[in-house]
Amino acid sequence: MADTHERAEEITQETLGDGGIAEVGEHRSLWGDVWRQFRRHKGAMAGLVVVTIIVLGAFVGPIFYPHDPFDIDVPNANQGPTLEHLMGTDTIGRDIMARVLVGGRISLAVGFTAALLGIFIGTGVGILAGFFRRLDALLMRLTDLFLALPVLPLLLVIILLFRDSLRERFGPELGIFLLVVFIIGITSWMQTARIVRGEVLAIKRQEFVLAAQSIGTRRRNIIMRHIFPNVLSPVMVSAALGVGIAIITESFLSFIGLGFPSDFPTWGRLLFDAVPFLEIAPMRVIWPGALISLTVISVNFIGDGLRDALDPRLRSG
Amino acid sequence: MVSERMEDQPAASTGAEVLVGVRDLKKHFPITGGLLKRQVGAVKAVDGVSFDIYRGHTLGLVGESGSGKSTIGRVILQLDHATEGSVVFDNVDLTQTTGEKLRKIRPRMQMVFQDPHASLNPRMTVSSIVGEPLKEHRAAKRAEKLDRIDELLSLVGLEPSHANRYPHEFSGGQRQRIGIARAIALNPEFIICDEPIAALDVSIQSQIVNLLENLQHHLGLTYLFISHDLSMVRHIADRVAVLYLGKVMELADVDSIYTDPKHPYTQALLSAVPVPDPEVESSRKRIILEGDIPSPADPPPGCPFNTRCPIAQQRCVDEVPEWRELSGGRWVACHFAE
Amino acid sequence: GDDTSETTPTTSGGTATTQGTTATTQPDVGSAAGSGGNITLLQWQAPTAVNPYLSGGTKELLASSIVIEPLGEFTPAGELVPKLAAEIPTIENGGLAADQTSITWTLKDTVWSDGTPLTADDVVFTYEYCTTEATGCTQSSLFAGITSVEAVDPLNVKITFEGPTPYPYNAFVSYQAPVIQKAQFEQCIGAAAAGCTDANFGPIGTGPYVVREFRTNDTALYDFNPNYRGNADGQPFFGEVLIKGGGDADASARSVLQLGEADYGWNLQVDPTVLDNLEATGIGTVFAGFASNVERLMINQTNPDPALGDLRSVYGDGNNPHPFLTNPNIVKALSMAIDRQTLVDVGYKSGGTPTCNVWPAPPAQSTNNDDCLVQDIEGAKALLDAEGAVDTDGDGVREYNGARLSVLYQTSTNAVRQSNQDLIKAWWEEIGVETELRNIDASVFFGGDPASPDTYQKFYADIEMYTNGSGSVDPQAYMGNWVQAEMPTPANNFGGQNIQRFASDEYDALFSELTTESDLAKRAELTIQLNDMLVQSGSMVPMIWRASVSAYSNEIQNQGDLNAWDSEYWNIHEWTRVVG
Amino acid sequence: MGRYAIRRMLGAIPTLIVISLVIFTILELAPGDPTGTLPLTVPPEVRENIRETLGLNDPFFLSWLKWMRQMFISEPLNAIESVTGLQIGDGERLRIISWASRGPAVDTIVERLPQTLWVLGLGFIFGIIIAIPVGVVSAYKQYSIFDNAGTVISMIGYSVPVFFTGPLAIIVFSVWLGWFPSFYDTTHTVSDWSSLVFQMKQLAMPVAVLSLFNAAALSRFTRSSMLDNLNEDYVRTARSKGLTENRVVMRHVLRNSLIPVTTLIALQVPGIFAGAIVTEQIFRINGLGQLLISAINGADYPMVQTLTFIFAVLIVLFNLVADLIYGILDPRIRYE
Amino acid sequence: MADRRGSSEWLRRQDRSTQPARVAADPVLEVAGLTTRFDTLDGMVHAVNQVSFTVNKGEFLGVVGESGSGKSVTMMSILRLIPMPPGEIVAGEAIYDDRDLLKIEIDELRHIRGAKIGFIFQDPMTSLNPVLTVGFQIEESLKIHQQLPTEDRQARALELLELVGIPSPEQRLKSYPHELSGGMRQRVMIAVALACSPQILIADEPTTALDVTIQAQIIELVKDLREKFGTAVIWITHDLGVVAGLADRVVVMYGGQIVEEALVGELYASPQHPYTSGLLGSLPRLDQRGTELVTIKGQPPSLYQFPDSCSFAPRCPYAFERCHAERPPLLPISPTRKAACWWDVETGSPRDGV
Numbered sequence A: 001m002a003d004t005h006e007r008a009e010e011i012t013q014e015t016l017g018d019g020g021i022a023e024v025g026e027h028r029s030l031w032g033d034v035w036r037q038f039r040r041h042k043g044a045m046a047g048l049v050v051v052t053i054i055v056l057g058a059f060v061g062p063i064f065y066p067h068d069p070f071d072i073d074v075p076n077a078n079q080g081p082t083l084e085h086l087m088g089t090d091t092i093g094r095d096i097m098a099r100v101l102v103g104g105r106i107s108l109a110v111g112f113t114a115a116l117l118g119i120f121i122g123t124g125v126g127i128l129a130g131f132f133r134r135l136d137a138l139l140m141r142l143t144d145l146f147l148a149l150p151v152l153p154l155l156l157v158i159i160l161l162f163r164d165s166l167r168e169r170f171g172p173e174l175g176i177f178l179l180v181v182f183i184i185g186i187t188s189w190m191q192t193a194r195i196v197r198g199e200v201l202a203i204k205r206q207e208f209v210l211a212a213q214s215i216g217t218r219r220r221n222i223i224m225r226h227i228f229p230n231v232l233s234p235v236m237v238s239a240a241l242g243v244g245i246a247i248i249t250e251s252f253l254s255f256i257g258l259g260f261p262s263d264f265p266t267w268g269r270l271l272f273d274a275v276p277f278l279e280i281a282p283m284r285v286i287w288p289g290a291l292i293s294l295t296v297i298s299v300n301f302i303g304d305g306l307r308d309a310l311d312p313r314l315r316s317g
Numbered sequence B: 001m002v003s004e005r006m007e008d009q010p011a012a013s014t015g016a017e018v019l020v021g022v023r024d025l026k027k028h029f030p031i032t033g034g035l036l037k038r039q040v041g042a043v044k045a046v047d048g049v050s051f052d053i054y055r056g057h058t059l060g061l062v063g064e065s066g067s068g069k070s071t072i073g074r075v076i077l078q079l080d081h082a083t084e085g086s087v088v089f090d091n092v093d094l095t096q097t098t099g100e101k102l103r104k105i106r107p108r109m110q111m112v113f114q115d116p117h118a119s120l121n122p123r124m125t126v127s128s129i130v131g132e133p134l135k136e137h138r139a140a141k142r143a144e145k146l147d148r149i150d151e152l153l154s155l156v157g158l159e160p161s162h163a164n165r166y167p168h169e170f171s172g173g174q175r176q177r178i179g180i181a182r183a184i185a186l187n188p189e190f191i192i193c194d195e196p197i198a199a200l201d202v203s204i205q206s207q208i209v210n211l212l213e214n215l216q217h218h219l220g221l222t223y224l225f226i227s228h229d230l231s232m233v234r235h236i237a238d239r240v241a242v243l244y245l246g247k248v249m250e251l252a253d254v255d256s257i258y259t260d261p262k263h264p265y266t267q268a269l270l271s272a273v274p275v276p277d278p279e280v281e282s283s284r285k286r287i288i289l290e291g292d293i294p295s296p297a298d299p300p301p302g303c304p305f306n307t308r309c310p311i312a313q314q315r316c317v318d319e320v321p322e323w324r325e326l327s328g329g330r331w332v333a334c335h336f337a338e
Numbered sequence C: 001g002d003d004t005s006e007t008t009p010t011t012s013g014g015t016a017t018t019q020g021t022t023a024t025t026q027p028d029v030g031s032a033a034g035s036g037g038n039i040t041l042l043q044w045q046a047p048t049a050v051n052p053y054l055s056g057g058t059k060e061l062l063a064s065s066i067v068i069e070p071l072g073e074f075t076p077a078g079e080l081v082p083k084l085a086a087e088i089p090t091i092e093n094g095g096l097a098a099d100q101t102s103i104t105w106t107l108k109d110t111v112w113s114d115g116t117p118l119t120a121d122d123v124v125f126t127y128e129y130c131t132t133e134a135t136g137c138t139q140s141s142l143f144a145g146i147t148s149v150e151a152v153d154p155l156n157v158k159i160t161f162e163g164p165t166p167y168p169y170n171a172f173v174s175y176q177a178p179v180i181q182k183a184q185f186e187q188c189i190g191a192a193a194a195g196c197t198d199a200n201f202g203p204i205g206t207g208p209y210v211v212r213e214f215r216t217n218d219t220a221l222y223d224f225n226p227n228y229r230g231n232a233d234g235q236p237f238f239g240e241v242l243i244k245g246g247g248d249a250d251a252s253a254r255s256v257l258q259l260g261e262a263d264y265g266w267n268l269q270v271d272p273t274v275l276d277n278l279e280a281t282g283i284g285t286v287f288a289g290f291a292s293n294v295e296r297l298m299i300n301q302t303n304p305d306p307a308l309g310d311l312r313s314v315y316g317d318g319n320n321p322h323p324f325l326t327n328p329n330i331v332k333a334l335s336m337a338i339d340r341q342t343l344v345d346v347g348y349k350s351g352g353t354p355t356c357n358v359w360p361a362p363p364a365q366s367t368n369n370d371d372c373l374v375q376d377i378e379g380a381k382a383l384l385d386a387e388g389a390v391d392t393d394g395d396g397v398r399e400y401n402g403a404r405l406s407v408l409y410q411t412s413t414n415a416v417r418q419s420n421q422d423l424i425k426a427w428w429e430e431i432g433v434e435t436e437l438r439n440i441d442a443s444v445f446f447g448g449d450p451a452s453p454d455t456y457q458k459f460y461a462d463i464e465m466y467t468n469g470s471g472s473v474d475p476q477a478y479m480g481n482w483v484q485a486e487m488p489t490p491a492n493n494f495g496g497q498n499i500q501r502f503a504s505d506e507y508d509a510l511f512s513e514l515t516t517e518s519d520l521a522k523r524a525e526l527t528i529q530l531n532d533m534l535v536q537s538g539s540m541v542p543m544i545w546r547a548s549v550s551a552y553s554n555e556i557q558n559q560g561d562l563n564a565w566d567s568e569y570w571n572i573h574e575w576t577r578v579v580g
Numbered sequence D: 001m002g003r004y005a006i007r008r009m010l011g012a013i014p015t016l017i018v019i020s021l022v023i024f025t026i027l028e029l030a031p032g033d034p035t036g037t038l039p040l041t042v043p044p045e046v047r048e049n050i051r052e053t054l055g056l057n058d059p060f061f062l063s064w065l066k067w068m069r070q071m072f073i074s075e076p077l078n079a080i081e082s083v084t085g086l087q088i089g090d091g092e093r094l095r096i097i098s099w100a101s102r103g104p105a106v107d108t109i110v111e112r113l114p115q116t117l118w119v120l121g122l123g124f125i126f127g128i129i130i131a132i133p134v135g136v137v138s139a140y141k142q143y144s145i146f147d148n149a150g151t152v153i154s155m156i157g158y159s160v161p162v163f164f165t166g167p168l169a170i171i172v173f174s175v176w177l178g179w180f181p182s183f184y185d186t187t188h189t190v191s192d193w194s195s196l197v198f199q200m201k202q203l204a205m206p207v208a209v210l211s212l213f214n215a216a217a218l219s220r221f222t223r224s225s226m227l228d229n230l231n232e233d234y235v236r237t238a239r240s241k242g243l244t245e246n247r248v249v250m251r252h253v254l255r256n257s258l259i260p261v262t263t264l265i266a267l268q269v270p271g272i273f274a275g276a277i278v279t280e281q282i283f284r285i286n287g288l289g290q291l292l293i294s295a296i297n298g299a300d301y302p303m304v305q306t307l308t309f310i311f312a313v314l315i316v317l318f319n320l321v322a323d324l325i326y327g328i329l330d331p332r333i334r335y336e
Numbered sequence E: 001m002a003d004r005r006g007s008s009e010w011l012r013r014q015d016r017s018t019q020p021a022r023v024a025a026d027p028v029l030e031v032a033g034l035t036t037r038f039d040t041l042d043g044m045v046h047a048v049n050q051v052s053f054t055v056n057k058g059e060f061l062g063v064v065g066e067s068g069s070g071k072s073v074t075m076m077s078i079l080r081l082i083p084m085p086p087g088e089i090v091a092g093e094a095i096y097d098d099r100d101l102l103k104i105e106i107d108e109l110r111h112i113r114g115a116k117i118g119f120i121f122q123d124p125m126t127s128l129n130p131v132l133t134v135g136f137q138i139e140e141s142l143k144i145h146q147q148l149p150t151e152d153r154q155a156r157a158l159e160l161l162e163l164v165g166i167p168s169p170e171q172r173l174k175s176y177p178h179e180l181s182g183g184m185r186q187r188v189m190i191a192v193a194l195a196c197s198p199q200i201l202i203a204d205e206p207t208t209a210l211d212v213t214i215q216a217q218i219i220e221l222v223k224d225l226r227e228k229f230g231t232a233v234i235w236i237t238h239d240l241g242v243v244a245g246l247a248d249r250v251v252v253m254y255g256g257q258i259v260e261e262a263l264v265g266e267l268y269a270s271p272q273h274p275y276t277s278g279l280l281g282s283l284p285r286l287d288q289r290g291t292e293l294v295t296i297k298g299q300p301p302s303l304y305q306f307p308d309s310c311s312f313a314p315r316c317p318y319a320f321e322r323c324h325a326e327r328p329p330l331l332p333i334s335p336t337r338k339a340a341c342w343w344d345v346e347t348g349s350p351r352d353g354v
């Protein structure tokens, strides 16, 4: 050891003598760079602000809002917006604003968790398929199968099958929540899996993976250290898009009568229940509709921003 | 028969110790097709290659793109499995070694890659890149490891203060230095340099070559230096092997091959290299080869070079030329060379 | 043929009738049959077939009712009137045997739409068709208790019963049991029934219309029947009828009431506010027709505790009683806490009336339970206190004999039911009864799959809510649901209509009295007694007498009242259009 | 290419068999029951009898095999017979019978196909027709007002559920303006000019709603694909040849950009079916989507099985077609 | 100093040569003060700074410099082919045929692109449209610029393919680029560029992506073609060997500027700019085998700042104060050559008089 050290100094002298090193620019961390880039994307920043406001509104808002979303007040049913009830009341006199705020919690939670689940499955399958040649054909077949499987009847049946057992185990709210999240997750991972697989195949060919192999890095470590961090950027973009898709899917499930039960306010459910009142009380439809759209749009913009920020072509080396 | 003859080759020529012996090495990538996706052919990327690399020396490996240079490198390091043949490293046949045993040998042989952008994980800091081999082989304790990383960085001419930065903050030449630091981290005996300077600017190339030479000198390294830059190979290598379509055409010490190439392909290759001197250029006779290098999936019969060879005859199509030794430790695969 | 309009039989279902239904405006003498253009009927739940015997949902029955006809039918008021029969057979007119073991129907002289005459053989064949087991006939229960159906002569058909049958008007009466043509269905009996698509989609009938084109689950297009017996009177008025399916009740209501795209919309279970708003456009009118449908709470008399495993909600000879719901006063308190009028206002408006009876319709309408019509939260609390159901541990929920008054309250998934559930839950929690709500998809809840834990028959809950009513004007079959033999048990695969597991020997005895009583007034009195017994037992809390709700375009005339006892199209041959 | 297509089709068979098995298993597990739609007055014995006659109590594997036979042998033979008029065998074949209608499921599906194709097809085609130009212009004028507006509009189009835009369209165009009927008449046949106009009118709203939904995602994707290609070297080559911008974009960039878009279109197909289900529900078009929903609600399993299976076949087929189009657009892909 | 003789010999030989080159000052293209920059998210990239040079009729001009020195941007700016934005041509003129290419209408410029000035790009793999046939891509410029009827176009395309030495050209017309090898593709690129017999051919590193044996083929081909048509050629490369045998005159770029300009013989014999000499010195030499290579220490300059001083100064062994304070302009130091350096290598002292 000691003499390598000596030699090192010697060599350093020589190498520096002729080559030297230029000053390397100021230190910039990888994610710092991404953030710098992201901040320049106006749409993405606006999206981030809007999503933050919506999330705060949903999770903190109800604490300050005076009405309970489940309080029935039949004499005051079907009111338009008033100072008392900012968005009016529904058919049995519940405050719509309170319901929209609380509904946001569930919709957002569903959106984010389901996207996370979908991404988790997709990334897992994608990495396994891309990395292990033996699993590839099998997993890709599975992906194709899921893509070709008509999901609607599947959804129906899964919901019918497990709704009550889950309800019993986790209580009525958490049970159905888990179910909806599971269903959206299980039907939305295929795209991510394909993207990730493609990415892994490309990364696997890159020399730094070969380098790791030549060092004798174990496969587990190659995946965790080299492959996974590098597929993170498409995964992040997929995740951002996935949130929007999950929120819409939840509302779609409500529409076909499969989502949350009708006594359970989510944006999709509120929107669906209010559609017949489109003429009488248009705002009742507009509010949840607008919030769904706003969230999805914002999240999409964030996804756009992330994509740009993570695109190496747009960043100087 | 070929390998038999090769056995006594090193002793005959230089007397130096053989560190790596490659015998009749083949690497065929299957091509699948048809209704049932059966194998219908093979890309013969490396098709029967034999050579020795002497301890402390540099073997240059030149050839055109697609001739199989990188594949040879990967197969020697067992990053790809050989289809046939053996790679003997310090008396161990690597093609027969697997699992943990192979992992134990890996630190002794390393690789420096062509593309300084692709060979460093963009999501890892310099210290984790350089430290990865140490970590994987538990070669050093934590504190020692940090010292060792500093030491390695200064060995390759970088400052220890750069350890916490990411590869994208460095220029191509500096990245290549990081790659070299990683390769020497475990004190290897043998390093394969796969076109380490091809992606660098002319003004930086010489820096890296100097570094490699210095390291070799001080650490007693053995190199397989892969390149298509013939002038740089001439500078750095002791012996040179010329590869064409997965086969070695000619192997000799560097001086003889550059001054007196025996194989028509070597002759053509050398004559095609432009010389940065207008005077020489204007008086040079060029051998311009016709056509392109054939596809390794469908190599021509006989001598692989027969489709472009200016002196080819019917014999070259009918017969695979023997890999034979000429005088003075020169090896050639041509019917007509002498 | 004979002029049958004079016949005024008395039926057990109602008082003496005149043929008042056609007494209103007759179509213009000048207008020929089929000259009235087309009429569009919206049935958002579209019919899947036109054969009432194979797919016995109301939607199919409706679609077939304008093509094939029964011997007798009910008016909106519940009176039985002849259709294909010349008159309603009674003991007085000799059609019904004095010992009530057989009945003989005389047919009108009528032809099928293909021109062949209707004969007693067709009636006999209909009986055979439906009672052959392999046919899978959905209406076979209407023919229960019959030993034979014979053609006495081409126009007389005799039905013989197993024993004395005080109410013999189930077979061949109402749109549930019309007469099909033997010639057409002869090859379609038994296992072959399902394969006869042409016949099932386009039965030949005697009614005012014939099927021109039938698209399952989509549309049914009819032409007027040129051989219809009313042609001479200019009946039917419309030349073409289109039954259009698809969408939902909201969209149907809009089409009829606001856009004028259709002339009639069936089963408009729409939020009352929305419906009122649409009706205000002034293009159409909402009609409600009351039969015997009652939205009720069923109170489980057995213990549904999941810990019981296979014994869950099983009567087990009374050894498995519910911990507190077998106490009628506790159930009474629950009933008192409910403001039925509010439930109606929120979910039904004109489509419902508060009721306290299982059998809500005259003449057997009881008034003995009417105190429940006014909500009385304080009274309910007092009653619970009096029963010793008090909150001993201060968690806001009462306990009774050590059991918490905590109920699982289930129903089928449906917006109105859910809002009613929400309201009731709020009231119950006010009187200290904890309530967990649960809703189950209708196809599962009512599906009756013995393997499913979620059917209303399994009743794995404390309380469940749904609507039921009698298929017939006569209450006998309906009241028979609550005898002990009807209890769903593992032995009968949970088939059986005594859903709440109500067990009373007294009730069973009273019911058997009803099955032999032929005097109408007495029958009504017995029905009231049975009704009161059920309600007061605390095994059932009736809440809303529900109407069928449909809407007509204001252009449609002569449709009369909405018929909830029979097909809403029962008198379609009399409908006309007045433009302007 | 032909051989490739055949290979892909053969390769799809195991997938489809697995899918049919999955569908069967799921429906077997499903708690619904076809007698659930009967009035409560129908007594339990009758229900049990009906279940028996429907074959509901048959063992699961047996009914699957039976269905497979019907689907792959009886129905194709029957189709051949009815098309060619030939009689094959004795004609006594058990077809797949719907539990709800007691009629052959496939006949109903064939009956429903036209309206679904009209709406889906037009919605799809118009979606593409709108999306591609919008995507192209947005990309070419990146960050212009048009591009930004396009981004916002398409994101709204994408994020607002059809069951919101649909009723809104009905309120505006049927109720307020009275331009279009609010429901779709499946019996309407186009015979002359005025009936064609009517057909157009009744298609207008569903097609518009569906096109917008389809166009939204597609235009974004076209845009990004165009952007990728606009940065390619060959575009610079084309410009260096002196081509007009129009020609550069239309001749060189567009075709290259459409290559990945075809894959996306194929991947969208399942989503389009889902969108069609909602659209059909809202505009009361009794097509395949409505059939599926009502079959599911009525627990009409033979219908659900057949229909979902046909959907699966269509999805597989669309992917195959997309692959082939991919091959046509991109000469680098060569299928042997 | 010994090399002096070599260069004069070379000049002599050039004078004798029959090549159409070296016709004194008959410029076809005059570029002056060209300045291009890119407004990137990381800041302004000063890619080309006040570049001036001329190309004479039939002349072969070599442009050398390392990666990022602004060679491509300079040439693409002339035809306004850089992406705008982020690129911007801030100043300068490029006079061709009495018109300033940087100012004329884009439609007018379009008639020059491809027709009068042909362009060959570095990477033949990506520079051809992958989905269009070779024939189509060659015929396209004929169609645009010469409005030839279809048959003539085909005939001409065939002729062009033969000319660039592609075997069985009839079949190749229908081929797609991916069906050809790299060398063949680059030949096709040349055919595309030559389709309308341009007066100037700009070749941006046309052989960098190719193997040496193929590079030799392409170089021979361009030599031949130039002799046939008398086209002026601007050949961009970073391989000093390639221009040595090809060019009449060489321009050396560094950090977005021209640092030296000279006849080819002069340049190799006596480089006047330290960068040029460093570059030549860093090439491995046979006679110095075993010894270390000479290197230019340090890294290429950052282009994020506009050069106020000599951009090579940080790496320059001769640099003195002035170099760090003032940017040396490109000035003539002899009738045939120019250099941008404050140091005079001839005398070994700072250049005076400027």
Ligand SMILES: Nc1ncnc2c1ncn2[C@@H]1O[C@H](COP(=O)(O)OP(=O)(O)OP(=O)(O)O)[C@@H](O)[C@H]1O
Pocket (backbone or CB within 6 Å): B029, B043, B044, B045, B063, B064, B065, B066, B067, B068, B069, B070, B071, B072, B228, B296
């Ligand atoms: N994984 C693989 N599968 C199939 N063919 C391969 C694979 N890797 C390499 N080849 C083929 O093997 C041949 C030799 O490739 P190799 O990369 O060794 O060439 P090379 O001499 O290193 O070329 P270059 O100078 O371009 O790096 C090529 O034709 C290549 O296409």
Ligand SMILES: Nc1ncnc2c1ncn2[C@@H]1O[C@H](COP(=O)(O)OP(=O)(O)OP(=O)(O)O)[C@@H](O)[C@H]1O
Pocket (backbone or CB within 6 Å): E038, E039, E040, E045, E047, E065, E066, E067, E068, E069, E070, E071, E072, E073, E074, E083, E086, E087, E205, E238, E303
């Ligand atoms: N589109 C662009 N956006 C931003 N910067 C650019 C762009 N194109 C070129 N540049 C910058 O301009 C500078 C000069 O680039 P140019 O391509 O002219 O170099 P070059 O001399 O041709 O190098 P090479 O030998 O690598 O082709 C580089 O620093 C490059 O980063």
Ligand SMILES: [Mg+2]
Pocket (backbone or CB within 6 Å): B069, B070, B071
């Ligand atoms: Mg290689």
Ligand SMILES: [Mg+2]
Pocket (backbone or CB within 6 Å): E071, E072, E073, E204, E205
């Ligand atoms: Mg360049």
